[in-house]
Amino acid sequence: MPSSNGFVVGVDIGGTFTDAVAVAPDGELFIGKVLTTPEDFSTGFFGAIAGAAAAAGWDERVLLGAATRVAHGTTVGINALVTGAVAKVALLATVGHGEALRAKGGEGRILGATLEQVLDYAASSQADPLVPAEQVFELDERIDRDGDVVVELSTTQVEEVVAGFAGAGIDAVAVSLLWSFANPTHEQETAAVVRRLRPDLFVSTSVEVAPRIGEYGRTAATVMNAQIGPLMLGYIDRIVDGAAERGFAGEVLFGQAEGGLVPASEARRFPLVTLQSGPVANVVGSAVAGTRMGYRSLVVADMGGTTLDAALIDDGRVGYVEEAELVRQRVYLRKVDVESIGAGGGSIAWIDESSGTLRVGPASAGAVPGPVCYGRGGRQPTVTDADLVLGILDPDRPLASGIRLDRDGAWGALEELGSTLGLGAQQCAAGVVEIVDSRMEDLLRRVTIQRGQDPRTLVLWASGGASGAHAGLFGPGIGVAEVVFPLGNVASVWSAYGLTLLDHLRTFQADAALTTPFDLDRLAEVLDTLESQAAAYAAAHGLDDVELIRRAEMKYPLQVYTVEVDLPPGEVGEKWAESLLGAFHEAYQRRFGPGTGYAEAGAAVTTLRVTVRAGGVPRPLEQRPAAGGLVSAVGRRDVYWGELGETVATPLYWGPDLVSGARVDGPAVAEFPNTTVVARPGQGLRVDGFGNLVLVLENGE
Numbered sequence: 004m005p006s007s008n009g010f011v012v013g014v015d016i017g018g019t020f021t022d023a024v025a026v027a028p029d030g031e032l033f034i035g036k037v038l039t040t041p042e043d044f045s046t047g048f049f050g051a052i053a054g055a056a057a058a059a060g061w062d063e064r065v066l067l068g069a070a071t072r073v074a075h076g077t078t079v080g081i082n083a084l085v086t087g088a089v090a091k092v093a094l095l096a097t098v099g100h101g102e103a104l105r106a107k108g109g110e111g112r113i114l115g116a117t118l119e120q121v122l123d124y125a126a127s128s129q130a131d132p133l134v135p136a137e138q139v140f141e142l143d144e145r146i147d148r149d150g151d152v153v154v155e156l157s158t159t160q161v162e163e164v165v166a167g168f169a170g171a172g173i174d175a176v177a178v179s180l181l182w183s184f185a186n187p188t189h190e191q192e193t194a195a196v197v198r199r200l201r202p203d204l205f206v207s208t209s210v211e212v213a214p215r216i217g218e219y220g221r222t223a224a225t226v227m228n229a230q231i232g233p234l235m236l237g238y239i240d241r242i243v244d245g246a247a248e249r250g251f252a253g254e255v256l257f258g259q260a261e262g263g264l265v266p267a268s269e270a271r272r273f274p275l276v277t278l279q280s281g282p283v284a285n286v287v288g289s290a291v292a293g294t295r296m297g298y299r300s301l302v303v304a305d306m307g308g309t310t311l312d313a314a315l316i317d318d319g320r321v322g323y324v325e326e327a328e329l330v331r332q333r334v335y336l337r338k339v340d341v342e343s344i345g346a347g348g349g350s351i352a353w354i355d356e357s358s359g360t361l362r363v364g365p366a367s368a369g370a371v372p373g374p375v376c377y378g379r380g381g382r383q384p385t386v387t388d389a390d391l392v393l394g395i396l397d398p399d400r401p402l403a404s405g406i407r408l409d410r411d412g413a414w415g416a417l418e419e420l421g422s423t424l425g426l427g428a429q430q431c432a433a434g435v436v437e438i439v440d441s442r443m444e445d446l447l448r449r450v451t452i453q454r455g456q457d458p459r460t461l462v463l464w465a466s467g468g469a470s471g472a473h474a475g476l477f478g479p480g481i482g483v484a485e486v487v488f489p490l491g492n493v494a495s496v497w498s499a500y501g502l503t504l505l506d507h508l509r510t511f512q513a514d515a516a517l518t519t520p521f522d523l524d525r526l527a528e529v530l531d532t533l534e535s536q537a538a539a540y541a542a543a544h545g546l547d548d549v550e551l552i553r554r555a556e557m558k559y560p561l562q563v564y565t566v567e568v569d570l571p572p573g574e575v576g577e578k579w580a581e582s583l584l585g586a587f588h589e590a591y592q593r594r595f596g597p598g599t600g601y602a603e604a605g606a607a608v609t610t611l612r613v614t615v616r617a618g619g620v621p622r623p624l625e626q627r628p629a630a631g632g633l634v635s636a637v638g639r640r641d642v643y644w645g646e647l648g649e650t651v652a653t654p655l656y657w658g659p660d661l662v663s664g665a666r667v668d669g670p671a672v673a674e675f676p677n678t679t680v681v682a683r684p685g686q687g688l689r690v691d692g693f694g695n696l697v698l699v700l701e702n703g704e
Contacts (some may be wrong), residue, residue: 006246008069008070009027009028009069009071009490009620010025010026010027010028010066010069011068011070011071011072011074011075011503011621011622012024012025012026012052012055012070012072012074012240012503012651013026013073013074013075013076013497013498013499013500013501013502013503014048014051014052014073014074014075014076014080014282014502015075015076015281015284015496015498015500015501015502016039016044016048016075016076016077016078016281017039017078017165017242017281017307017308017309017498018039018078018307018308018309018310018347018349018367018369018370018372019038019039019049019260019308019309019347019348019349019367019369019370019373019468020036020037020038020039020308020468021036021037021038021039021040021044021047021048022034022035022036022495022496022499023035023036023048023051023052023053023054023055023283023499024051024055024405024493024499024500024502024503025056025059025066026503026622027622028498028622029228029623030622030623030624032245032490032493032590033055033056033058033059033066033502033663034055034058034492034493034496034628034676034677035050035052035053035054035055035056035057035058035277035413035496036050036051036054036403036495036496036677037051037403037475038373038406039368039369039370040370041082041369041370041371042280043241043459044078044079044238044243044340045238045242047239048075048245049063049245049249050244051499052066052067052249052276053100053125054403056547059143060433061466062383063249064250064468067246067249067250067251068251068252068436069249069391070251070253071253071618071620072256072503073246073251073253073255073256074255074256074257074258074264074284074329074502074503075242075255075256075258075502076256076257076258076277076280076281076283076498076499076502077238077257077258077277077280077281078230078281078563079231079234079235079277080235080274080275080277080278081237081278081279081290081329082499082502083230083231083234084146084227084230084231084232084278084329084330085330088196088234089230089231089234090205090229090230090231090232090233090234090272091135091138091171091174091175091176092108092133092134092136092175092176092177092229092230092341093134093138093139093140093164093171093173093175093176093177094134094139094140094176094177094179094222094226095140095141095142095161095164095176095178095179095180095193095197096139096141096142096179096180096181096222097141097142097144097145097180098140098141098142098143098144098642099141099171099181100143100181100218100425101136101139101140101141101146101344102139103179103219103222104132104133104134104139104222104226105132105136107129107219107332107333110555112128113398114130114328114331114333115215115649118433128703129331130330130331130332131228131414131429132160133226133227133252133332133423134177134226138482139169139432139458140164140167142156142157142160142161142164142180142189142193143160144156144157144180144189145181145402145497146180146181146182146183146185146186146188146189147182147185148182148185149185150185150186150350151186151603152186152188152189155401156188156189156192158192158196158252158564160198160274160517161192161196161197162200164551165196165197165201166200166323168201168204169469169584170182170265173204174204174205174231174233174296174540175205175206175207175229175230175233176194176197176201176204176205176206176207176229177207177208177209177222177225177228177229178190178193178194178197178207178208178209178225178304179208179218179221179222179225179226179504180193180209181211181218183208183210183214183514184208184209184210184214184215184216184221184513185358185514186212187208187210188704189653190208190209190210191210192257193208194206194208197369201622203629205229205232205233205236206229206299207228207232207418208225209221209222209224209225209227211273212224212228212273212275213225213335213336214512214600215325215335215356215424215512215514216514217335217487220326220333220334220495221331221335222335223332223333223335224334224335224336225260227275227329227332227334227499228273228274228275231274231275232274235270235271235272235274235425236271237279239255239257239267239271239274240536242255242267243255243267245272250522254267254364255267256507257269257277257280258277258280258281258502258505258559259276259277259280259283259508260276260277260280260281260327260336260337260338260339260615261276261283261323261337261338261339261510262276262283262284262286262287262321262338262339262505262506262508262509263287263505263506263509263616264413264502264505264507264508264619265507265509266507266544269509274517275334275335275336278327278329278336278338279338279339279341279343280327280329281498281523282305282310282312282341282343282498283339283341284303284498284499284501284502284505285303285305285312285339285466285467285497285498285501286303286314286316286321286339286341286501287321287339287504288497288498288500288501288502288503288504288505288518289301289303289314289316289464289466289489289497289501290297290316290319290320290321290336290499291501291504292489292498292500292504292624293316293319293464293489294319295488295624296581296624296691296693296695297489297545298320298462298464299319300314300316300317300318300319300460300461300462301315301316301352301461301462301463301487302314302315302447302450302451302456302458302463302464302475302481302483303315303316303466303472303700304443304447304463304464304466304467304470304474305465305467305470305497306346306348306443306465306466306467306468306469306470306473306474307346307347307348307467307469307530308347308348308349308367308369308370308387308469309345309347309349309350309367309369310343310344310345310346310347310367311343311344311346311347311442311443311446311467312341312342312343312467313341313342313343313443313449313450314339314340314341314342314450315340315450315451315454315456316464317456318365320338321339321340322339323337323339324337324338324339325337325556325610326341326693337510337512339430342366342443342449342450344442344443344445344446344461345363345364345365345366345367346363346364346365346373346386346439346442346443346446347364347367347386347467348385348386348387348390348468348469349367349369349373349374349385349386349387349467349691350363350364350366350367350383350385350386350439350695351363351364351366351367351368351383351384351422352385352386352388352420352431352435352438353366353416354382354420354423354424355382356372359424361420361424361434361435362432362438362637363435363438363439363442364387364439364474368381368383368385371636372611373410373475374386374387374388375388375409375412375413376388376391376398376410376413377408377409377410377415378406378407378409378411380411380613382549383416384413384416384417384435386435386439386460386469387413387469388413388416388432389413389417389432389433389436390432390436390469390472391408391410391413391436392410392413392414392417392429392432392643392680393429393430393432393436393642393643393645394528394641394643394650394653395472395672395679395681396472396679397511397640397674397679398410400674405679409566414428415436416426417429417431417432417435417590418431421434421588422441425607429643429650430435432643433643433645436473436645437476438474440473440476440477440480441477441480443473443477444477444480444539444548446479447463447477447481451481453483453499455595455596456462457468458482458483458484459482459483459484459655459680460479461483462483462485462487463478463481463483463485463487464486464487464489464490464657465478465487465488465494465698466489466494466495466497466498467494467495467498468495468677468678470488470494470682471488471673471675471678471679471680471681472679473679473681474486474698475487475669475681475682475683475686475698475700476683477489478698478700481702483700484699484700484701485698485699486697486698486700487691487695487696487697487698488678488680488695488697488698489695490693490695491658491659491675491690491694491695491696492658492659492675492676492677492678494678495677495678496673496698503619503620503622504619504620504622506616506617506619507544507546507615507616507618507619508613508614508615509540509615509617510612510613510615511533511536511537511612511613511615512533512610512611512612512613513529513532513533513610513611513612514605514609514610515529515608515609515610515611516609517607517608518560518605518606518607518608519576519584519605519606519607520580521580521608523575523576523577523580524697525543526575526608527574527575527612529611530570530575530611533613534551534553534613534678536613537613537614538551538615539616540615541615541617546615546617547617548615548617549615549616549617550615550616550617551613551614551615551620551695552569552613552614552615552616553568553569553570553611553612553615554568554569554611554612554613554614555567555568555570555583555608555609555610555611555612556568556608556609556610556611556612557587557591557606557608557609558606558607559591559601559605559606559607560604560605560606560607561661565610566590566591566594566611568583568586568587568588569586569592570583570586571586571647572585584602584606587606588602588606590598624693625693626692626693627662627663627692627693627694629663629692631689632664632665632666633665633666633667633668634656634660634661634665634666634667636655636656636671637655637656637660638654638655639652639653639654640652640653640655640672641653641654642672644670644683644684645697646683647666647684648665651670653671653672654667654670654671654672654674655671655672655673656671656672656674656675657673657677658673658676658680658696659676659677659697661673661690661693662686662690662704663688663690663692663693663694664690665688665689665690666687666688666690667682667687667688667689668682668687669681669682669683669684669685669686669687669688670682670683670686671688673688673696680698681695682698685701686698686699686700686701687699
């Protein structure tokens with residue numbers, strides 16, 4: 004039995020594994036890891052919690068009964084969008100604007116396309132519109148840019164449109180009318196009619212989902228919210244009801260793209276915000292924990308079974324973007340700035356017939372059938388198969404869910420693939436690893452060097468089950484000196500742990516379109532409205548210790564790109580406006596470099612936002628004094644090192660035995676219950692005072 008209540012549980016569903024972390028009030032961690040169950044993701048959700056409970060010697064009901072918070076990062080929505088298994092949506096748009104999704108803001112064919120697709124014009128095409136033309140219905144109404152009604156909405160016409168849904172198989176309705184964010188009445192009236200006539204349909208309105216200027220991005224977000232709405236309703240109910248049945252008395256919270264948590268009721272209304280909640284939790288958790296440990300400037304690399312997710316943390320701050328590219332669509336979605344590529348342990352190796360070259364990814368074997376070595380029907384070799392053939396992974400140590408690795412099967416698959424190129428199995432495996440690591444290296448350059456950050460000033464913060472085997476290769480290529488695997492074994496489930504560190508968060512925003520000299524009365528009016536919305540939300544959900552954070556998107560007049568600025572405290576007035584301008588010029592130069600500002604040009608406020616934040620559940624991160632030095636190996640295994648071109652009997656270390664102050668010289672393999680960390684030739688490992696495993700990339704010193 005747990006010694007006390009107050010546990011916090013985080014559960015993250017990935018493409019291959021589902022992870023759970025239970026954190027006790029004293030900071031002790033218990034981990035559960037099972038194969039993801041795409042046939043019903045909730046099965047893996049509760050299976051992972053049961054695994055965490057078993058790690059502590061408890062039943063899942065005991066753990067959930069002792070939990071005050073369960074936080075969940077889900078991939079259900081994004082998987083549905085990627086696979087096309089979404090609801091059939093009817094789009095209601097302003098007359099003359101039903102083609103917004105097809106026009107795509109003029110981006111067309113190149114939006115979301117790979118470089119190869121862009122260069123090969125004849126073989127590429129733009130993605131299909133989110134809603135086919137026969138499911139788009141135009142309404143005779145019009146509101147102008149000032150929010151004035153030019154043409155009244157006909158509720159009779161809306162009723163006729165909804166009547167036409169009968170027998171058409173419509174599951175959800177998206178309402179996106181012109182200038183609705185300036186005056187929401189027509190959208191609200193339209194939604195009310197739909198709900199009155201067809202209460203069985205999921206209804207999504209742009210004024211709730213994305214109240215921003217920009218018709219395409221706003222409409223795409225509204226439609227996607229509707230597409231995944233019915234599916235997410237059922238899934239959320241299974242999670243919430245299942246948790247209650249197993250003894251959890253609190254409210255399940257869901258990770259969101261902005262880096263916080265929202266209650267199930269909000270996730271039901273706005274399932275779009277749950278997209279990328281797992282990778283986002285990883286990044287925000289890295290910023291929170293890293294800052295507490297003294298690591299403030301990081302490049303985050305989360306390599307799981309399907310993707311590598313990368314982000315930059317600058318002096319403890321995460322970055323945000325206001326739109327995302329999802330399934331080759333431009334979508335208004337405020338989210339933590341995370342970039343991803345299809346490069347993970349399950350990434351499939353293949354031969355490009357046009358060039359005769361070896362390629363890796365972006366397709367993944369996922370959890371089903373999984374890599375060849377999982378013995379679950381996979382036939383195409385993956386990165387995990389390559390790691391096994393090279394000797395990095397132990398064929399005799401089962402993975403999560405009791406999976407035993409089939410080295411012979413992996414060897415045969417890579418031998419067959421390599422025969423086309425005149426390579427043996429191990430040479431082919433080394434090539435697979437080199438290719439996938441070079442792709443990951445490119446992504447890390449993109450989120451650092453291409454954004455003006457010198458990687459030599461950063462620490463590579465590596466997490467996910469596969470990072471330990473690969474960071475020693477892709478880290479040196481970007482110039483970092485050290486790689487930190489946070490809390491050792493916990494690095495493999497860092498997204499789940501990150502969920503336990505998140506605050507309750509909800510943002511309200513409005514377009515402003517104000518230029519200097521600012522209309523201070525208008526600015527104050529918009530802020531007051533947003534603050535009232537935020538306060539009402541906090542009250543409705545019973546949030547305590549609430550903080551209201553006021554920010555603005557600003558730019559120099561006639562520029563396109565904006566920077567986010569924290570608004571000064573206090574009431575809006577002349578001195579307040581002067582402080583705001585000073586904060587903007589400082590933020591602009593911090594983002595684009597010293598000397599790039601031009602104060603004489605004035606400034607423009609494009610968006611105002613107020614975020615309500617309620618504190619999370621803090622847990623101690625204990626720093627321990629050094630207790631060890633060089634440690635002895637527990638065994639040896641033959642490992643093929645590509646840089647040496649030969650197989651070497653390599654020392655093995657049991658990761659949990661590596662205590663604060665321990666040091667290991669490479670080449671070496673440190674094995675943890677849920678991950679494997681490699682120090683390549685010329686590198687070294689040490690353990691810092693917090694229990695982080697640090698890979699030193701130069702000379703092992």
